[in-house]
Structures are given as structure tokens and as C-alpha cells.
Amino acid sequence: MQKLAIIGGTPLRGEVRISGAKNAALPILCAGLLTADDLHLTNLPDLHDVITMRRLLEQMGIVATLGESEITLNGTHVNKLEAPYDMVKTMRAAILVLGPLVARFGEAKVSLPGGCAIGSRPVNLHIKGLEAMGAEISIEHGYIHAKAKRLKGARIFFDIVSVTGTENLMMAAALADGVTVLENSAREPEVIDLADCLRAMGAKITGDGTDTITITGVEKLNGASHRIMPDRIESGTFLVAAAATGGSITLTNTRADILETVLEKLAEAGAKIEVNADMIRLDMSARPKSVNVRTAPHPAFPTDMQAQFMALNCIADGTAMVVETIFENRFMHVQELRRLGAQIDVEGNTALVRGVERLEGAAVMATDLRASASLVIAALVAQGETVIDRIYHLDRGYEHIEAKLSKLGAQIRRIK
Ligand SMILES: CC(=O)N[C@H]1[C@@H](OP(=O)(O)OP(=O)(O)OC[C@H]2O[C@@H](n3ccc(=O)[nH]c3=O)[C@H](O)[C@@H]2O)O[C@H](CO)[C@@H](O)[C@@H]1O
Numbered sequence: 001m002q003k004l005a006i007i008g009g010t011p012l013r014g015e016v017r018i019s020g021a022k023n024a025a026l027p028i029l030c031a032g033l034l035t036a037d038d039l040h041l042t043n044l045p046d047l048h049d050v051i052t053m054r055r056l057l058e059q060m061g062i063v064a065t066l067g068e069s070e071i072t073l074n075g076t077h078v079n080k081l082e083a084p085y086d087m088v089k090t091m092r093a094a095i096l097v098l099g100p101l102v103a104r105f106g107e108a109k110v111s112l113p114g115g116c117a118i119g120s121r122p123v124n125l126h127i128k129g130l131e132a133m134g135a136e137i138s139i140e141h142g143y144i145h146a147k148a149k150r151l152k153g154a155r156i157f158f159d160i161v162s163v164t165g166t167e168n169l170m171m172a173a174a175l176a177d178g179v180t181v182l183e184n185s186a187r188e189p190e191v192i193d194l195a196d197c198l199r200a201m202g203a204k205i206t207g208d209g210t211d212t213i214t215i216t217g218v219e220k221l222n223g224a225s226h227r228i229m230p231d232r233i234e235s236g237t238f239l240v241a242a243a244a245t246g247g248s249i250t251l252t253n254t255r256a257d258i259l260e261t262v263l264e265k266l267a268e269a270g271a272k273i274e275v276n277a278d279m280i281r282l283d284m285s286a287r288p289k290s291v292n293v294r295t296a297p298h299p300a301f302p303t304d305m306q307a308q309f310m311a312l313n314c315i316a317d318g319t320a321m322v323v324e325t326i327f328e329n330r331f332m333h334v335q336e337l338r339r340l341g342a343q344i345d346v347e348g349n350t351a352l353v354r355g356v357e358r359l360e361g362a363a364v365m366a367t368d369l370r371a372s373a374s375l376v377i378a379a380l381v382a383q384g385e386t387v388i389d390r391i392y393h394l395d396r397g398y399e400h401i402e403a404k405l406s407k408l409g410a411q412i413r414r415i416k
């Protein structure tokens with residue numbers, strides 16, 4: 001199993017190019033199932049999850065032509081309407097093939113995703129929504145079987161805001177008969193990016209970016225070209241890493257408008273931030289001040305940045321309260337951060353982080369994607385060497401992380 005060895009203490013300095021967003025790329029790749037024509041995607045990140053999704057689509061009969069940070073998908077010969085357990089278990093976003101398959105082919109068999117480190121993560125709202133659109137759904141031997149001659153438009157209310165739930169039903173509704181209204185839908189920028197791609201394919205969608213999305217189904221979608229949006233969580237992770245190390249970095253190929261709450265929190269921590277169209281510059285000259293965070297659906301503070309801010313708070317001046325309201329078990333990094341000397345108390349969904357002057361390197365274990373990112377940040381500030389085990393989690397969502405960090409001056413190497 002691969003590990004990362006990091007010697008902390010060097011402030012990050014320089015420029016880093018942000019990759020395309022994992023959480024936009026995954027649903028948009030699934031949109032390739034909605035058409036027999038070519039879907040050409042650029043700014044595609046080179047991530048394990050993207051490779052897994054491509055393999056899953058290829059196994060269904062999609063022809064994928066790869067280029068440098070780009071891919072063309074052709075869905076003329078899709079013939080296997082199944083997502084097997086082996087693939088869904090490594091990447092929960094595989095559930096996103098369900099809506100497109102039922103919508104275009106009238107049938108799908110998708111493994112139920114299991115729970116994962118951060119929580120139980122059920123998919124009941126995806127299923128309930130498809131049923132409201134007329135799909136017959138049964139669950140047998142751990143698989144969701146869905147059938148529908150043609151899905152029908154429906155009014156669907158999400159009692160919990162779900163990002164992939166909104167995306168799955170938006171794709172299903174794009175080819176349904178009639179109008180679908182998704183209420184209390186997710187407002188995440190990745191939902192808008194998917195809607196932009198679907199519109200380029202001929203879908204009729206309005207209201208994305210608000211909590212009510214209206215989709216008027218069409219008979220058929222066509223091919224299109226779409227550039228995947230920048231990864232706001234990768235952007236936020238590099239900014240927090242720079243702030244924690246007292247560094248000064250410039251992110252390119254990114255967007256500040258999708259990172260507002262994160263930038264506000266970094267400013268509150270004492271960072272000087274400058275932005276323009278596709279660039280964010282951060283400069284941190286003093287010890288960070290601790291900042292409270294409370295996760296909630298967009299546009300509030302993202303759960304995918306909670307662990308990174310926890311790491312920042314570990315070495316900040318003061319005491320911070322970190323509240324996780326989205327996932328019931330997303331504090332797995334706490335125990336590992338404590339191994340580096342962090343002082344954190346957890347009660348229920350609230351962590352109290354007392355900032356310490358310094359952390360010390362130790363052996364730690366990554367438990368999920370963003371927990372891994374928090375360990376990398378803590379390791380970058382800790383004295384001495386930290387070795388992070390199980391970094392396959394990191395490779396799911398961060399493109400060439402050690403190369404990017406090395407370029408910023410970090411002492412980091414992968415142990416194979
Ligand atoms: C590939 C992708 O985009 N992943 C993101 C997506 O995950 P994902 O879309 O899986 O997360 P959801 O938005 O669906 O989950 C939000 C909450 O709703 C609950 N829920 C969800 C669906 C459902 O049918 N029933 C139900 O109860 C979940 O358990 C969770 O407590 O949004 C999360 C919340 O911003 C992010 O952390 C993930 O990075």
C-alpha cells in the first residue's frame with residue numbers, strides 16, 4: 001500500500017493550477033449515457049474516481065476516446081445496463097448511472113452502495129424520485145432493479161438536500177415525458193455545471209442554482225462539448241495548506257465565486273486574499289486565528305472542507321468549534337490529528353479544537369478522502385516527518401497532489 005512521507009515546516013509558495021472538479025466530472029461523465037452522439041469533455045481531472053467511472057461506462061458499451069485532460073464518450077452501443085458491486089463499492093458516485101440508464105433504456109440494475117467511513121449515505125431519495133416518475137423499483141440481492149417504459153415528469157420534494165440525488169433525477173427528467181419539478185434541490189455549483197452540460201446536449205432545464213429546478217423532458221439528447229468547472233474543494237485545500245504553513249500562493253484555472261464561504265473563513269483566520277476572474281492569491285504572514293465552522297448545503301460552508309479547516313484550527317491561535325451537520329461520522333481524522341499533537345474534544349457532531357503552537361510528525365492513517373487532505377495539511381506544518389498510510393483515498397480526488405505540493409516547496413515523497 002502506498003504512503004506519503006512529508007517533512008513539515010516549509011511555507012508553501014508559488015503558483016498551482018487547479019484541476020477540473022471531481023464532483024462535476026463524475027455526474028457529467030454519466031450524462032454520456034443519455035445520448036447516442038459524442039459528448040466531448042475538457043478539463044477532465046486525472047483521478048482514480050474518473051478512471052473507475054470511465055471503466056464502468058466502458059463496461060456498459062460506451063466508447064471512450066481519451067486525450068490530454070479530455071475525453072470523448074460515444075453512447076451508440078450501450079448494451080449492458082448494470083453497475084456491479086465491485087465498482088460501486090469503491091466509488092459511490094456510480095449510483096449516478098441509475099437515472100440516465102432508466103431514462104434512455106427503460107431499465108437499470110445498480111448495486112446498492114454500502115455505508116462508508118463518513119456515514120451510512122442511503123440512496124432512498126434517488127429511488128423515491130424515480131418511483132414518483134413512474135419507475136418500478138425492486139431491491140434484490142443488494143441490487144436496485146429499475147424499469148420504466150418511459151419516465152413521466154413529476155413534482156419531487158427532497159426532504160434532505162442531496163447533491164447526487166438532485167443530479168440523478170435531473171438527468172432522468174431530461175428524457176422523461178413532461179415536466180419535472182425538483183423542490184428543495186441541491187444548489188451546489190456542480191449541479192449547475194451538470195445542468196450547463198445537459199443544456200448543451202439539448203435538455204430544457206431552468207432554476208439550477210436555486211432550490212427549485214424545472215426540467216421539461218425532450219425525446220432525445222444530442223452530443224455536445226463541455227468544459228468541466230474547476231475543483232472548488234481542491235482549490236480550498238491548497239489555500240488552507242498555504243494558510244496553515246504561513247505561505248503565499250496563487251491558484252490559477254479556478255473560480256472565487258464558488259468558494260465564497262471558504263474565502264471568508266480564510267480571511268477571518270487572518271489571510272490576505274485577492275481574486276480576479278480565474279485566479280485566487282492568498283498570503284498569510286502571521287499565525288492563523290482559529291475560526292468556527294458549521295457545515296451545511298451550499299451556499300453554506302461545505303462538508304468537504306471541514307477536515308481541512310480542522311487541521312488549520314489545530315495550529316491556530318485560539319479555540320474553534322467545528323460542527324458537522326451533513327454526515328454523521330465525518331470526524332475520523334480527529335484521532336489521527338491527535339497523534340500529531342492536536343488537542344481536539346468531540347461531542348456528537350461538534351469538535352472543540354484548541355490550537356497548539358506546534359504539531360509533531362508521526363505515523364498516521366488516512367480514512368477517507370478529505371480526512372487524508374487534513375492529514376497532509378497537518379503534516380506540512382508538523383515538525384519532523386509524518387508518514388500517511390492508505391493514501392489511495394487521496395488519489396480518488398486530488399490530481400498529482402505530491403507533484404503540485406512539491407512545486408510549492410513542500411518536502412513530500414510517495415513511498416511505493
Ligand atoms: C460525488 C459527489 O458529488 N459527492 C458529494 C455529494 O455526495 P452525495 O450526493 O452522496 O451526498 P448527499 O448530498 O446526497 O448527502 C447529504 C445528506 O443526505 C443524506 N441522504 C442522501 C441521499 C439519500 O437518498 N438519502 C439521504 O438520507 C446523506 O446521508 C447525507 O446525510 O455531496 C456531499 C455533500 O455535499 C459531498 O460531501 C460529496 O463530496
Ligand SMILES: C=C(OP(=O)(O)O)C(=O)O
Pocket residue numbers: 023092093304369370397
Ligand atoms: C465525500 C466525497 O466524495 P464521494 O461522494 O465521492 O465519496 C468528497 O469528495 O469529499
